[in-house]
Amino acid sequence: MPTKIDFIGGNTRRCLMAMALPMIAAMFLNMAYNLVDSLWIGNLLGETAYAALTNSTPIILILTSVAMGATNGVSILLSQAIGAKDKRKTESLIATSLIVAIAFSLLVTLVLELSLPFILKDLNTPTETYDMAYSYLAIYVLGYVAVYLYLYFTAVLRSFGNSMFQAVAMLVSTILNAILDPIFIHFIGFHGSAIATLFSQVVCLIFMVVYLKKKKLFSLHITWFDKADVLSLIQKAIPSVIQQSIPAVSTTFLTALVSTYSITAIAAYGITGKLETILFYPAMALNMVLTTIVGQCIGGQRTDRAKDYLKCALKYGCLLLLILSIIIVALSRQLSGFFVNSSDVAAIVGVYFSIVGIGYILNTVTNSFLGVLNGFGKPAKSMLLMIFYYIVVRMPLAYLFSFWGFGLNGIWTAVLISHICAAVASIIVATLQFGTQK
Incomplete structure (x- = not known):
């Protein structure tokens, strides 16, 4: 499959937008997909049911983060190839990574089904929400x-310069989930939302495979499997998985910490998490897009182009987040009422x-620089920055401020401080990486 966009020879702004806009659209559709559950559960079943969904959310975030991290590791290697x-390396990477993806996802499913009761107890899940959270x-x-x-x-499609279909697939899945x-x-109760989500996810995958x-966007033959690629995939996937999972681990920790206050606090924290996706997803999209674009630039030995894309992403990304942050901060109380x-x-x-x-503008800066580091083939550095950050x-x-009696506001202040530290650290590390690459 030929690349859809000439990242190395094309106009920087146009190439970035051609990748980033569909990706951001897909992220917002994913946000809408997740909001559907929250809106219906909160409005139809009330505060306790919404708190149960909040208790479930950290585990869902970790599962999604693992998948995003591992597949982003595939994207790093594919983009550079x-x-x-x-061509030979590209074909073997696709075949090998698909087999690994199927085996790994089946293993995770089995382990999670067996360990869910223990995980929920370790997360301080309140007795009144435990059964609902478990069934979901x-x-x-x-x-x-x-x-x-x-x-x-x-x-895989993103590595070839095709981010449009992700938006289309998410649109279909989101509409289906909103209807179901x-x-x-209404007919099944709280866990009916989980059944609707499960059905929508399967349909989304079928839609993708049929497309x-x-x-015939790329060839795939199992005989192209190369066990030598497995180690390379693992080396890139593990740091990427950890990198993507750490925010979810942090959310899990904070959820457990907030759970010690009240059901009201849990429900409120769940709503902040939903609204934050509006502010986080554009930054995440830039991270993944820059991973692909910079990966191709590095594969083509054009570090100068990688720097141009970073500057462009920072300019437009921070402007977008400034606008979105003002809107969410100003309307947060009113938006809470929808849930x-x-x-x-x-x-x-x-x-x-x-x-x-x-902090959300700073998070955009952080994610842009992390995307560059991933594109350079240095996901371990991004991982270490995420460990530092969270x-x-x-x-x-967050724990100390809560323990010292600052309450929920102390926890929120810790979140802001971490955003500041992350932005500064990522700028320093990525700048040093550019110097090393030269």
């Missing part, structure tokens, strides 16, 4: 193979965004 115009997750996990393979195929959710919740087969009709919940949500607000700074500070 495509940029170097190495037990059904959701059954669809993990579909989620994983969907993300795998989108990563209220129906299933790939019909268009749960509670003034106490809305008050907590409003304070959260008033404290953390500026494990060294955010989680200990």
Whole structure:
């Protein structure tokens, strides 16, 4: 399959936008997909059910992050092989990575189904929400193979310069989930939402496979499997998985910490997480897009082009996030009412965004530089930065501020401080990497 976009010879802004805009659209559709569950559950079943969904969310985030990280590791290697115009390497990487993806996703599904009760207890899941959270997750996990393979195929397409179809597939899945959710919740109850989600995920994967087969966008033969590629895939995938999973681990930790306050606090934190996706997803999209683009530039030995794309991403990404941050901070209390009709919940949500607000622009800076490091083939450096960002700074500070009596506002302040530290650290490390590459 020929690349859709000439990243090395084409106009920087146009090439970036051609990749980033469909990717951001896909992210927002994914956000809408997840919001559907939250809106229907919160409005039809109330605060306790929404709190149960919040208790389930960290595990879902970790599962999704693992899939995104592993498939992003595939994208790093594929992008560099495509940029170097190495057809044999490209073909063997696709065949090998697909087999590994199927085996790994099946293994994760089995392990999670067996260990869910222990995980929920370790997350301090309240007794009144435990049964609902367990039933939701037990059904959701059954669809993990579909989620994983969907993300795998989108990563492969992205490596070739095709990000448009991801948006189309997400649109179909989101519409389907929006239609099925209220129906299933009405007739089955809380876990009906999980059944609707599972069905939508399977349909999304089928839609993707049919598209790939019909268009014949790239060749795939199992005989091209090369066990020598497995080690390379693991070397790139593990840091990428850890990199993507650490935010979810942090969210899990903070959810457990917030759970010690009240059901109202849990519900409010769940809403902030949903609203934050509006502010996080553009940055995540830039991270993945820059991974692909910079990977091709490095494969083609054009470091100068990689720097041009970074500057362009920072310029337009920060402008977009400035606008979105102002809107969310200003309207956070009102938006909270769409999920749960509670003034106490809305008050907590409003304070959260008033404290953390500026951090989302900094997060865009961080993700842009992390995408560049991934494209350079240095996901381990991005991983270490994420460990610093969340494990060294955010989680200990959140615990300490809470322990010292600053309450929920202390936790929110720790989140802001971690954004500041992450932006500074990522700029320094990526700048040094550019110097080394020269």
